[in-house]
Amino acid sequence: MKSLAILATTLLAAPALADAHLPDLGGRTVVIATEDAYPPLQFKDPATGAAIGWEYDALAEIADRINITPEYEKISWDGMIAAVGQGEFDMGMTGITIRDDRRAAVDFSQPYMTSQMMMVVRGDESRFDDAAGFAADPDLLAAAQPGTTPFYVTVYEVLDGNEANPRIRLFETFGAGLQALRAGDVDLALSDSTAASGYVRASDGALKVVGEPLGTEQFGFIFPKGADPELVDAINAAIADMEADGTLEALNTEWFLEYELGQ
Structure with missing residues (x-):
C-alpha cells in the first residue's frame, strides 16, 4: 500500500x-x-x-x-x-x-477544488445508463443526504423537482447511502467525480460510474x-x-x- x-x-x-x-x-x-x-x-x-x-x-x-x-x-x-x-x-x-x-x-x-457530479451504481447495473433512464423507471431509488448538492441534483436534474419524491431515500452520511447502494436497497448514489472515482476504484468491481456529468461544482x-x-x-x-x-x-x-x- x-x-x-x-x-x-x-x-x-x-x-x-x-x-x-x-x-x-x-x-x-x-x-x-x-x-x-x-x-x-x-x-x-x-x-x-x-x-x-x-x-x-x-x-x-x-x-x-x-x-x-x-x-x-x-x-x-x-x-x-x-x-x-x-x-x-x-x-x-x-x-x-x-x-x-x-x-x-x-x-x-x-x-x-472544482468537480463534477457523477452517477454511481452497482457494477452489474444494466437497467439504465444515464439520468433519463433512471428517471423513466419508477421502481428505481436514489440515495441522498438531506440538504446536500447530491440531494438537489437528484431532485432537479434527475427526477422531477419534488423534494419529497418517495424515490429518494435519505441517509445521514454519504457512506451509509453507498452501503445501501451496494446492498441493493437503492439503485443510485450521486458523488462528485473525484470522490466517485475513489469509491469505484476501491470497490473491486462492485460499483461503477454511468452517464454524463450532471453539472459542475466548486468546493x-x-x-x-x-x-x-x-x-x-x-x-x-x-x-x-x-x-x-x-x-x-x-x-x-x-x-x-x-x-x-x-x-
Missing part, C-alpha cells in the same frame, strides 16, 4: 511557522467542524481509525503557511452549516459545495457569516499560494489517483 500522506494527529503535533510572504496569525487556534464521512476528502482510516484525507492534509499545509493551530470537532452534516454560520465553530469542512443559497448562512473561502471551506476577515483572507491567500506552487494538484494526485481506500 502507498504510505498515507500524513495522519491528522501527526499534523496537529507539528509547530506552525508562517511563510514570510503570507499572513502570520500567531499560532491562533482555529476550531474546525468536520463530518469525517466523505472520502477521500475527510474520513476515518479503516485500518487505524485516524481522521485523514485531502482536506486534513490541505488544512495542515495551510496551518504551516499562515501559522494557525487547527482543532477538529466532529459534527453531522445536517447541523454543520447552521452551527458554523452561528459561530459555534471557526470553520467547517466536508466537501462543501459553494452555492448562493448557502451564502445566506455562511461565508465561503475561495474554491479549493470551499465555510466560516460564520461575517467571519473575522483576518482568518478568511489568510486562508484564501494560502489556498492561492498552494494552487500557484502545485500543492493542490499534488494533493489531488495523492488522494484521488494514488490512495486506495482500505488497501
Whole structure:
C-alpha cells in the first residue's frame, strides 16, 4: 500500500511557522467542524481509525503557511452549516459545495477544488445508463443526504423537482447511502467525480460510474457569516499560494489517483 500522506494527529503535533510572504496569525487556534464521512476528502482510516484525507492534509499545509493551530470537532452534516454560520465553530469542512443559497448562512473561502457530479451504481447495473433512464423507471431509488448538492441534483436534474419524491431515500452520511447502494436497497448514489472515482476504484468491481456529468461544482471551506476577515483572507491567500506552487494538484494526485481506500 502507498504510505498515507500524513495522519491528522501527526499534523496537529507539528509547530506552525508562517511563510514570510503570507499572513502570520500567531499560532491562533482555529476550531474546525468536520463530518469525517466523505472520502477521500475527510474520513476515518479503516485500518487505524485516524481522521485523514485531502482536506486534513490541505488544512495542515495551510496551518504551516499562515501559522494557525487547527482543532477538529466532529459534527453531522445536517447541523454543520447552521452551527458554523452561528459561530459555534471557526470553520467547517466536508466537501462543501459553494452555492448562493448557502451564502445566506455562511461565508465561503475561495474554491479549493472544482468537480463534477457523477452517477454511481452497482457494477452489474444494466437497467439504465444515464439520468433519463433512471428517471423513466419508477421502481428505481436514489440515495441522498438531506440538504446536500447530491440531494438537489437528484431532485432537479434527475427526477422531477419534488423534494419529497418517495424515490429518494435519505441517509445521514454519504457512506451509509453507498452501503445501501451496494446492498441493493437503492439503485443510485450521486458523488462528485473525484470522490466517485475513489469509491469505484476501491470497490473491486462492485460499483461503477454511468452517464454524463450532471453539472459542475466548486468546493470551499465555510466560516460564520461575517467571519473575522483576518482568518478568511489568510486562508484564501494560502489556498492561492498552494494552487500557484502545485500543492493542490499534488494533493489531488495523492488522494484521488494514488490512495486506495482500505488497501
